[in-house]
Amino acid sequence: MAASEPDVGILRSYVRRILANSIDATRIVNQLLAEAAIAHHIETSTNASCDFLELYLQAVERLPTDHMQRCKLADISTTHADFPVCGAPLAFRELIDNLLDNALKYAPRSMVDIDLRTSLDGSTIEFDVADRGPGIPDEEKPLVLGRFQRGSTGADVAGTGLGLSIATSAVAAAGGDLSLLDRPGGGLIARVLLPRAP
Numbered sequence: 479m480a481a482s483e484p485d486v487g488i489l490r491s492y493v494r495r496i497l498a499n500s501i502d503a504t505r506i507v508n509q510l511l512a513e514a515a516i517a518h519h520i521e522t523s524t525n526a527s528c529d530f531l532e533l534y535l536q537a538v539e540r541l542p543t544d545h546m547q548r549c550k551l552a553d554i555s556t557t558h559a560d561f562p563v564c565g566a567p568l569a570f571r572e573l574i575d576n577l578l579d580n581a582l583k584y585a586p587r588s589m590v591d592i593d594l595r596t597s598l599d600g601s602t603i604e605f606d607v608a609d610r611g612p613g614i615p616d617e618e619k620p621l622v623l624g625r626f627q628r629g630s631t632g633a634d635v636a637g638t639g640l641g642l643s644i645a646t647s648a649v650a651a652a653g654g655d656l657s658l659l660d661r662p663g664g665g666l667i668a669r670v671l672l673p674r675a676p
Contacts, residue, residue, distance in 0.1 A: 509640040516569045516648060527675040530561040530570065530603055531594060537574040545582050552593045561594065561603050562675035569648035576641035577607040577668045584611030585665060596674060603672045610665040619658045645670075 480492035538549050563570065581590040588610040595604050614622060625643045642656075645668075649656040654672035661667045 506640075509644065512572050513640060513644050513647070516566070516572055516644060527562045527564055528567045528570065530563050530605065530672065533567060533570050534574055534592070534594065534605075537571060537578060540575075541578070541582075545578075548582060548589050549578065550589050550591050552591065561596070563603060563652060563672050564675045565648075565652040569651060573645045573648040573670065574605075576645045577670070580641055580668070581607050581609035581611070581666075585609035601674055603670075603674050605670040605672070606667050608661050608665060608667045610661070610663075613660060613664065613666045614658055616660075622658070623656070642668075 480489055480496065483489045483492060534551075538546055541549070578590065591606075591608040593604070593606040593608070596602065597604060623642050623646045625640060642658075646656050649670055649672065652672050654670060657669045657671075659667040659669055
């Protein structure tokens with residue numbers, strides 16, 4: 479239709495729709511490929527140890543500059559100098575990327591507060607990504623962790639409904655847990671608990 483449209487104004491509206499649909503299709507394909515890659519890496523991983531803090535810092539470096547500046551990592555106060563986890567590094571990278579992407583996307587005008595710490599006994603790594611977005615109603619929190627599921631508060635934000643599902647799979651494969659919590663004062667906290675590798 480666009481190729482045969484003589485009116486420039488109408489042609490531009492077609493092109494805008496084509497571009498928007500292409501971006502959506504690309505996002506879906508990339509997330510499906512990431513999900514398949516993670517499943518493969520989880521199955522074939524030798525459970526080598528990797529450093530979660532290093533993976534987080536790499537994830538932030540991959541962000542556009544304006545997004546990078548909105549990620550605020552709390553001072554790390556821990557008796558442990560490193561954050562080793564066992565599992566596929568690709569799975570942890572996708573986990574971090576998806577949690578950061580969600581927080582930045584659903585709270586586009588505020589800082590995203592990141593907290594990385596170890597439990598008092600040193601057995602668990604705790605990773606929080608906290609935003610000031612619309613949050614997720616309690617009854618929807620378990621649902622949005624599934625494939626192609628999105629919360630009602632994010633209906634006007636582009637997404638595939640795969641990000642949290644990918645994150646959940648990555649955490650579960652490492653023997654950890656992902657929970658979604660209401661943030662005091664408004665917003666959401668995505669909390670990841672992972673066993674700390676020896």
